[in-house]
Amino acid sequence: xxxxxxxxxxxxxxxxxxxxxxxxxxxxxxxxxxxxxxxxxxxxxxxxxxxxxxxxxxxxxxxxxxxxxxxxxxxxxxxxxxxxxxxxxxxxxxxxxxxxxxxxxxxxxxxxxxxxxxxxxxxxx
Amino acid sequence: xxxxxxxxxxxxxxxxxxxxxxxxxxxxxxxxxxxxxxxxxxxxxxxxxxxxxxxxxxxxxxxxxxxxxxxxxxxxxxxxxxxxxxxxxxxxxxxxxxxxxxxxxxxxxxxxxxxxxxxxxxxxxxxxxxxxxxxxxxxxxxxxxxxxxxxxxxxxxxxxxxxxxxxxxxxxxxxxxxxxxxxxxxxxxxxxxxxxxxxxxxxxxxxxxxxxxxxxxxxxxxxxxxxxxxxxxxxxxxxxxxxxxxxxxxxxxxxxxxxxxxxxxxxxxxxxxxxxxxxxxxxxxxxxxxxxxxxxxxxxxxxxxxxxxxxxxxxxxxxxxxxxxxxxxxxxxxxxxxxxxxxxxxxxxxxxxxxxxxxxxxxxxxxxxxxxxxxxxxxxxxxxxxxxxxxxxxxxxxxxxxxxxxxxxxxxxxxxxxxxxxxxxxxxxxxxxxxxxxxxxxxxxxxxxxxxxxxxxxxxxxxxxxxxxxxxxxxxxxxxxxxxxxxxxxxxxxxxxxxxxxxxxxxxxxxxxxxxxxxxxxxxxxxxxxxxxxxxxxxxxxxxxxxxxxxxxxxxxxxxxxxxxxxxxxxxxxxxxxxxxxxxxxxxxxxxxxxxxxxxxxxxxxxxxxxxxxxxxxxxxxxxxxxxxxxxxxxxxxxxxxxxxxxxxxxxxxxxxxxxxxxxxxxxxxxx
Numbered sequence: 001x002x003x004x005x006x007x008x009x010x011x012x013x014x015x016x017x018x019x020x021x022x023x024x025x026x027x028x029x030x031x032x033x034x035x036x037x038x039x040x041x042x043x044x045x046x047x048x049x050x051x052x053x054x055x056x057x058x059x060x061x062x063x064x065x066x067x068x069x070x071x072x073x074x075x076x077x078x079x080x081x082x083x084x085x086x087x088x089x090x091x092x093x094x095x096x097x098x099x100x101x102x103x104x105x106x107x108x109x110x111x112x113x114x115x116x117x118x119x120x121x122x123x124x125x
Numbered sequence: 126x127x128x129x130x131x132x133x134x135x136x137x138x139x140x141x142x143x144x145x146x147x148x149x150x151x152x153x154x155x156x157x158x159x160x161x162x163x164x165x166x167x168x169x170x171x172x173x174x175x176x177x178x179x180x181x182x183x184x185x186x187x188x189x190x191x192x193x194x195x196x197x198x199x200x201x202x203x204x205x206x207x208x209x210x211x212x213x214x215x216x217x218x219x220x221x222x223x224x225x226x227x228x229x230x231x232x233x234x235x236x237x238x239x240x241x242x243x244x245x246x247x248x249x250x251x252x253x254x255x256x257x258x259x260x261x262x263x264x265x266x267x268x269x270x271x272x273x274x275x276x277x278x279x280x281x282x283x284x285x286x287x288x289x290x291x292x293x294x295x296x297x298x299x300x301x302x303x304x305x306x307x308x309x310x311x312x313x314x315x316x317x318x319x320x321x322x323x324x325x326x327x328x329x330x331x332x333x334x335x336x337x338x339x340x341x342x343x344x345x346x347x348x349x350x351x352x353x354x355x356x357x358x359x360x361x362x363x364x365x366x367x368x369x370x371x372x373x374x375x376x377x378x379x380x381x382x383x384x385x386x387x388x389x390x391x392x393x394x395x396x397x398x399x400x401x402x403x404x405x406x407x408x409x410x411x412x413x414x415x416x417x418x419x420x421x422x423x424x425x426x427x428x429x430x431x432x433x434x435x436x437x438x439x440x441x442x443x444x445x446x447x448x449x450x451x452x453x454x455x456x457x458x459x460x461x462x463x464x465x466x467x468x469x470x471x472x473x474x475x476x477x478x479x480x481x482x483x484x485x486x487x488x489x490x491x492x493x494x495x496x497x498x499x500x501x502x503x504x505x506x507x508x509x510x511x512x513x514x515x516x517x518x519x520x521x522x523x524x525x526x527x528x529x530x531x532x533x534x535x536x537x538x539x540x541x542x543x544x545x546x547x548x549x550x551x552x553x554x555x556x557x558x559x560x561x562x563x564x565x566x567x568x569x570x571x572x573x574x575x576x577x578x579x580x581x582x583x584x585x586x587x588x589x590x591x592x593x594x595x596x597x598x599x600x601x602x603x604x605x606x607x608x609x610x611x612x613x614x615x616x617x618x619x620x621x622x623x624x625x626x627x628x629x630x631x632x633x634x635x636x637x638x639x640x641x642x643x644x645x646x647x648x649x650x651x652x653x654x655x656x657x658x659x660x661x662x663x664x665x666x667x668x669x670x671x672x673x674x675x676x677x678x679x680x681x682x683x684x685x686x687x688x689x690x691x692x693x694x695x696x697x698x699x700x701x702x703x704x705x706x707x708x709x710x711x712x713x714x715x716x717x718x719x720x721x722x723x724x725x726x727x728x729x730x731x732x733x734x735x736x737x738x739x740x741x742x743x744x745x746x747x748x749x750x751x752x753x754x755x756x757x758x759x760x761x762x763x764x765x766x767x768x769x770x771x772x773x774x775x776x777x778x779x780x781x782x783x784x785x786x787x788x789x790x791x792x793x794x795x796x797x
Contacts, residue, residue: 023711026701059712061668062683062695096680097673097699 030055031078039102042080047109051116053077054102054124060095075101082107083115100124150378153388158301159472160373161392163248163366165304166469168399169462170255171197172407172438174359174529176414180421182352183337187413189353194404197360198397200584204367205393207544207577209386210570211371214550216382219483220372221543228546228553237539238484239607241368243600244535245477248365249470249514251532253278254523256466259437263459271523276515278467283511286474287504297471300464305395307461311454312402315446319409328445330423330435331411338420354591359529361584363400365536367392368543369472372479403438412441418526470514478506488618489611530596535604537585544578636724636759638665640716643728644709645671645695646746648685651730651767656691658765659728669695670712672705706749710757717759726761727754735771 017025031041039054055077063070071086073095084103086092095101105119151159175193179186215224221241226234253275261268318324370389377384415421415434423431435441443458478494482503485495493505521527551571558564589597641664643656659667669691673679679697686695700708716725729747734740747764754760 022702056699056701058699060697062686062697064692064694065687065690066692067694096676097697098676098701 027076027078029078030076034077037102039077042077042082042114044079045082045107045114047107047114050104050106052102052104053082053116055082055100057095057097057099057101060097063090071095075103080114083110083113084119084121085115085117087118094123095121151376152378153384153391155295155298156370156373156377156384157388157391158298159376160370160388161366161395162297162301162465162468163252163369163472164364164392164396165301165366165399166252166255166465167363167365168308168396168403169259169437169439169466170251170525170529171360171363171400172403173414174362174526175356175404176407176412176438177416177434177526178352178356178359178419180335180413180415181337181419182349183421184335184413186337186352186356187335187408189356191401191404191408193353193357193360194401196357197363198401200361200580201364201367201393201397201400203577203580204364204540205389207547207574207581208367208371209389210547210574210577211543212374212385212389213382214547214570215371216374216385218372218375218479220480221368221539221546222480222483224543224546224550228549229542233542233546235489235608235611236604237542238480238489239604239611240535240538240542241480242477242607243603244365244532244539245473245480246510246513246517247528247532247535247600248473249279249282249510250275250517250521250523251362251525251528252466252470252473253282253514254518254521254528255437255525256463256470257523258525259439259459259466260463261436261440263456263463272519272521275518275523279470279511279515279518282467282471282474283507286471286478286507297468300461300468303457303461304465305399307454307458308399309402311442311446311458312399312406315406315410315442318446326410326445328407328410328412328441330413330441332426333413333423333431333435335413335415336422336424351591354587355595358533358584358588358591361533361537361588362529363396364540365533366469366472368536368539369476372476403442406442406446407438410442410445412438414438416526418524473514474507474510477510478503481506481509484611487615489615491614527596530592531600531603533588534585534592534597534600537581537588538604540581541578541585544574544581547574548578634722637722639663639724639726640665641667641726641728642713642716643667643669643693644730644747644750645669645682645686646705646730648682648689651732651765653689653691654767655728655730655765656693658763659726660693662726664726667693669693670709671695671697672700672708673697674700674703674705705746706753709750710753713754713760714757717757721759724759724761726763728763728765730765730767733766733768735769739769739771 020028034041034054037054039052042053042055045051045053053075055075057073058076058081059074061072063072069088069090071089071092073084073086075082075084084105100123102122102124103116103119104121105116108115108117172190172194175190175197176187179190179193211221211224215227217223219226221237222234225237254271257267257271257275257278267274315326319326367389370385370392374381374385377388413423413435415423415432417432417434423435425431436444439462440459443455443462447454447458481490481494484490485492491505494503494509517528548571551567551574555564555567555571558567593601641659641662643652643659645652645656656669669686671679671682683695683697696712698708698712713725713727717723727750729751731747732743734743751762751764754762
């Protein structure tokens with residue numbers, strides 16, 4: 001989800017905060033926070049580079065016992081979504097929907113979606 | 126059976142199968158009263174309206190009453206003659222609407238239809254109001270409550286018609302024949318008493334002098350013509366209902382057209398005789414009426430002034446002819462007049478729904494009007510007519526004089542357009558017909574319809590001019606509104622039909638993938654059943670999706686989910702604003718945008734509950750999600766019902782002789 005161009009004047013910014021949707025505002029907050037913490041925005045990351053990202057878990061996929069032992073998580077940093085995959089894990093304590101997370105790893109491309117396999121992670125709250 | 130359905134059974138009766146339709150074809154002696162009650166009943170108020178209008182000119186006005194009645198009779202004669210041609214040429218029962226549509230065009234047909242629809246409503250309102258007014262002669266205490274009583278009568282008529290009155294033709298026949306016998310007998314006996322026995326019959330209002338309004342003090346020239354025209358227009362109410370037979374030809378016994386034409390002739394003769402008889406007797410016994418709305422008043426013999434109108438012509442005549450010598454006949458006349466007026470209203474209940482259903486079939490009215498109800502009557506049309514008529518009688522407080530100003534316009538619009546259509550019909554047929562005998566007959570018919578067109582057209586113009594400001598404009602507005610509404614409905618239906626039409630191979634492309642999604646809100650039997658059902662369905666992928674609102678609840682559910690081991694991946698979505706619907710919808714939307722030819726099939730477990738109050742407690746989220754997903758392209762929503770025990774009260778579950786066949790009881794996949 002590419003971020004819209006920053007409004008220039010303070011008045012335009014105030015107007016945007018009034019008219020923007022709840023989701024857009026939340027995205028803006030997430031993106032600002034990630035930037036302050038020194039993480040790079042998902043939208044600007046290039047594939048096959050090593051990245052530090054910070055965002056919120058928007059979805060956790062629990063795979064059935066018969067399937068491969070992968071824990072798949074969507075991380076939303078306000079500018080885009082990246083999929084985190086921990087191989088060999090069925091669950092990780094603290095990795096829950098809504099948690100904020102700081103991850104580091106190499107960005108890969110899996111049929112158009114951005115994936116980081118086995119990232120290092122840090123629970124933020 | 127519930128109390129509500131028992132009540133409906135009591136009021137409406139058992140359901141009838143479609144095959145029970147059309148069992149009864151009417152012989153002439155039953156068809157006459159069934160179709161004639163409307164036309165004949167106007168004899169009960171047309172003379173009143175003629176005299177009322179003339180009263181505006183004071184005593185001088187009444188001298189014209191028999192001349193006006195004579196002109197009305199001539200118009201009636203011509204219209205009947207013309208309609209006999211319609212009946213022969215168009216025996217299908219489409220009536221004026223069909224004649225106009227086929228011969229002139231759809232807009233002409235719609236004009237006729239909107240005119241007739243408005244007039245049917247007015248027929249109910251006017252007839253019932255007049256019936257209530259006549260009842261006052263016998264039951265004086267209802268004075269002042271006419272509006273509500275008329276509304277109640279219409280409600281009863283509606284209930285009767287929802288039962289389906291087709292089968293009760295004989296019930297119709299008795300009051301109609303009683304009315305004919307009564308009116309003709311009363312006229313003959315009255316005339317006999319005057320001319321044979323030499324008695325001096327004077328109506329209760331004979332000695333009351335009528336003072337007209339100042340506008341007509343000088344009763345000559347233009348004012349006179351205008352008033353006579355208005356009086357004539359009101360008298361033309363006697364013609365309403367003639368078209369009923371042309372709509373009802375299919376209900377006759379064969380030879381349908383011949384029988385219908387004969388019945389039409391009978392109807393015309395009887396109506397003319399009765400109208401002229403009443404007016405003559407009213408003149409001889411000096412019935413004086415006043416129009417309290419128009420401003421004419423009585424001066425009583427003692428010199429005092431009376432504003433209230435006297436009772437109806439029928440009531441006064443019955444009183445003067447029968448009250449002293451043979452009182453039961455007086456009550457008989459009043460009762461029978463009231464009854465036939467209610468029956469006349471009932472004719473509209475036959476005509477309006479049939480016309481409505483034809484219009485609905487042609488896509489000019491909502492489709493619901495085309496469906497027959499439990500009793501094979503067009504229930505929705507009946508209810509619509511009743512509601513409109515109840516509205517009218519309440520607004521106009523069931524005043525016949527006020528309502529009659531709106532009346533008649535519609536009938537004459539339809540007469541005129543239909544006669545024009547018939548003229549074109551014969552002209553068209555003559556162009557290809559070679560047989561000289563048939564040609565002669567057609568030419569004769571064309572002349573008759575031509576005269577009919579000239580006559581009804583003239584009357585229409587007179588009615589429009591003389592009554593426009595007195596209320597006819599309301600009827601015209603109503604017709605225009607109905608016309609526009611039908612146009613818009615038709616445009617909508619054809620636009621939708623165009624959009625939905627199957628065109629070519631490109632309309633039958635298979636979706637590339639079907640991705641099944643089960644909405645999980647709790648972990649319980651309905652959810653598991655939905656998951657199992659989705660597993661059994663064809664699809665390229667399957668996932669369960671739940672929205673996490675409370676972390677503890679989510680953890681519990683996840684543990685249950687993993688313990689049950691359903692062999693289906695579960696996606697848990699974060700919900701920043703503690704809300705289920707939006708995150709779920711967003712998730713589905715994201716699945717959609719990846720590939721436009723994918724189809725997402727969403728399974729939603731729902732509880733089937735037995736009581737309305739349980740509905741408010743359950744399924745609200747499911748309902749919301751379903752409604753929102755319906756607006757998303759390429760998303761199917763499947764509701765997976767789980768019947769709660771309380772729903773067993775609502776729907777009896779039959780005993781299953783082979784319970785092992787039941788779908789989705791066990792799932793062995795976890796064993797593997």
